[in-house]
Amino acid sequence: MTRVGVVTFPGSLDDVDARRAVRLAGAEPVALWHGDHDLQGVDAVVLPGGFSYGDYLRCGAIARFAPVMTEVVSAASSGLPVLGICNGFQILCESHLLPGALIRNDHRTFICRDQVLRVENASTAWTVDYEQGQELTIPLKNGEGGFVADAKTIARLEGEGRVVFRYVGTNPNGSIADIAGITNERGNVVGLMPHPEHAVEDLCGPGTDGLGFFTSALRSVLV
Amino acid sequence: MPRVIVDVMPKPEILDPQGKAVHGALPRLGFTGITDVRQGKRFELEVDQADEATLAEIAQVAETLLSNPVIEDYAVRVEDGAVEGGTVEDWA
Numbered sequence: 001m002t003r004v005g006v007v008t009f010p011g012s013l014d015d016v017d018a019r020r021a022v023r024l025a026g027a028e029p030v031a032l033w034h035g036d037h038d039l040q041g042v043d044a045v046v047l048p049g050g051f052s053y054g055d056y057l058r059c060g061a062i063a064r065f066a067p068v069m070t071e072v073v074s075a076a077s078s079g080l081p082v083l084g085i086c087n088g089f090q091i092l093c094e095s096h097l098l099p100g101a102l103i104r105n106d107h108r109t110f111i112c113r114d115q116v117l118r119v120e121n122a123s124t125a126w127t128v129d130y131e132q133g134q135e136l137t138i139p140l141k142n143g144e145g146g147f148v149a150d151a152k153t154i155a156r157l158e159g160e161g162r163v164v165f166r167y168v169g170t171n172p173n174g175s176i177a178d179i180a181g182i183t184n185e186r187g188n189v190v191g192l193m194p195h196p197e198h199a200v201e202d203l204c205g206p207g208t209d210g211l212g213f214f215t216s217a218l219r220s221v222l223v
Numbered sequence: 224m225p226r227v228i229v230d231v232m233p234k235p236e237i238l239d240p241q242g243k244a245v246h247g248a249l250p251r252l253g254f255t256g257i258t259d260v261r262q263g264k265r266f267e268l269e270v271d272q273a274d275e276a277t278l279a280e281i282a283q284v285a286e287t288l289l290s291n292p293v294i295e296d297y298a299v300r301v302e303d304g305a306v307e308g309g310t311v312e313d314w315a
Contacts, residue, residue: 057288057289058291061288061291065288093293094291099293100293101291101293101294103233103237103238103240103294104240104241105240106238106240107240108240108241108243108244146238148237148238148293148294149293150293174238
């Protein structure tokens with residue numbers, strides 16, 4: 001059975017939901033600890049949402065230097081699928097696994113709502129189960145979700161098809177070009193602000209549009 | 224013991240919502256002469272000696288941890304012995 005690791009940092013909030021999403025997608029969730037130099041041989045890794053290290057200094061700035069991140073960075077560079085959700089996306093940017101940075105929302109308030117996204121790249125390790133152009137509704141909840149990068153980086157992301165998700169309707173946080181999520185050159189590392197793990201069951205949340213992230217990873221691992 | 228100050232500021236082209244919020248509050252308090260506010264961070268690092276090697280190390284700390292070069296600039300300086308604005312005793 002495919003094993004997907006979910007890292008828990010001090011201050012992670014959504015690690016349990018992420019593990020549940022992994023299980024619902026048909027894989028075995030594996031709890032990984034921030035202080036361990038060990039990925040326990042998992043086939044993919046999720047960095048969950050929350051407030052690692054209390055968001056001290058900058059969101060994700062301290063988590064980047066957690067022992068487990070050394071292993072995540074090295075495994076990611078050899079192709080391991082890695083998904084960063086919200087705080088996990090911030091950690092991926094701080095770790096330089098993804099370019100750019102996330103800053104405080106332009107309207108200065110925390111936002112929590114069901115957000116429509118458009119899939120712009122359905123060929124990454126975490127999006128192969130979606131269609132190009134498909135619209136998804138999944139929860140968004142953040143205070144520092146404004147994606148920024150210099151003009152050259154944005155042009156490169158756009159030119160190489162590395163913008164994976166774009167916000168549809170109102171831009172919720174001031175992100176450049178409505179960017180909600182991006183990927184690395186290889187397409188195995190994906191980060192986004194909205195929370196697919198909160199949209200995996202009809203009983204809770206706005207539907208099951210988020211499940212495809214986790215089933216995509218399963219499929220990518222088997223290929 | 225010398226103290227090294229690292230100032231970290233959002234890059235000029237990066238939106239600074241916190242500075243904007245502070246600036247927005249000023250007219251409500253009756254302060255009208257301030258045209259812009261940018262908010263950053265100040266780190267005070269105590270060191271045994273502020274020699275070249277230590278300062279080079281601190282520049283590395285500033286670059287890798289204290290600031291994110293994508294969105295922030297930093298400046299390193301050694302604080303001289305005097306406490307700005309006088310010592311606590313002066314005010315007692």
